[in-house]
Amino acid sequence: ETGVTQTPRHLVMGMTNKKSLKCEQHLGHNAMYWYKQSAKKPLELMFVYSLEERVENNSVPSRFSPECPNSSHLFLHLHTLQPEDSALYLCASSQDKTSPSYEQYFGPGTRLTVT
Amino acid sequence: GQNIDQPTEMTATEGAIVQINCTYQTSGFNGLFWYQQHAGEAPTFLSYNVLDGLEEKGRFSSFLSRSKGYSYLLLKELQMKDSASYLCAAVDSNYQLIWGAGTKLIIKP
Numbered sequence A: 001e002t003g004v005t006q007t008p009r010h011l012v013m014g015m016t017n018k019k020s021l022k023c024e025q026h027l028g029h030n031a032m033y034w035y036k037q038s039a040k041k042p043l044e045l046m047f048v049y050s051l052e053e054r055v056e057n058n059s060v061p062s063r064f065s066p067e068c069p070n071s072s073h074l075f076l077h078l079h080t081l082q083p084e085d086s087a088l089y090l091c092a093s094s095q096d097k098t099s100p101s102y103e104q105y106f107g108p109g110t111r112l113t114v115t
Numbered sequence B: 001g002q003n004i005d006q007p008t009e010m011t012a013t014e015g016a017i018v019q020i021n022c023t024y025q026t027s028g029f030n031g032l033f034w035y036q037q038h039a040g041e042a043p044t045f046l047s048y049n050v051l052d053g054l055e056e057k058g059r060f061s062s063f064l065s066r067s068k069g070y071s072y073l074l075l076k077e078l079q080m081k082d083s084a085s086y087l088c089a090a091v092d093s094n095y096q097l098i099w100g101a102g103t104k105l106i107i108k109p
Helices: none
Strands: A006-009 A010-013 A020-025 A031-037 A044-051 A053-057 A064-070 A073-079 A088-093 A110-114 B003-005 B009-013 B017-023 B034-035 B044-049 B053-059 B060-065 B070-075 B084-091 B097-099 B103-109
Touching: A006 A088, A010 A020, A020 A031, A020 A088, A020 B017, A020 B084, A031 A073, A044 A064, A044 A073, A053 A064, B003 B084, B003 B097, B009 B017, B017 B034, B017 B084, B017 B103, B034 B060, B034 B070, B044 B060, B070 B084
Parallel strands: A010 A110, B009 B103
Antiparallel strands: A006 A020, A020 A073, A031 A044, A031 A088, A044 A053, A064 A073, A088 A110, B003 B017, B017 B070, B034 B044, B034 B084, B053 B060, B060 B070, B084 B097, B084 B103
16 A cells, blocks of 8 residues: 555544544654545644644544554544534644655545435 | 645646636635546656745646735646546645645647
8 A cells, every 4th residue: 555545535424423433554654633624615624643743733622533643644633513514524744844845645545424 | 724726626628727716714825736646546646836936847737825815736748648626725834734625627629
């Protein structure tokens, strides 16, 4: 596998369910990101990890819980979600977070539907 | 506040040229990215500008004017596969990307 992979690609869950999204990067990068993408809205940065340490948490509700066990893997744990949380969740990685010119590499995303 | 503006949708003809504009207001500025995103796929990097001027990369060029808070992406010799959304993102003083909502480009034969 190359680049950034995400599983599952599609997820339908009820509001009382607990599920997890997984992201893996095979690029040797030190920074990883979770974004939420809703139709016709800008990408919303949710969490940033740099060298496995969470460095940003942009006022995300506690029903979203990230985990970064190592620099290659990132998880987003979901529980008691709301229908408005339905969106495309994108994972990205970059060489590190200290240089502005490092582009982010994105995974294909998980299309989440909350019923 | 921080803000990125770009048109919601544009239509162009195969073989033609199209310019997608982006204006930004950020706390500090450390460059501007353009990404391409085909429907149902991941965004992919197109360009990064930090200095004023035009940078050409094949059929795609990107321009930046820091004094005007303005950038554009120029696509030449349009092909049907260029139908996609084009995302503009400015880097603020904290090295965080501030994203626009994207411009959906429709190419007609």
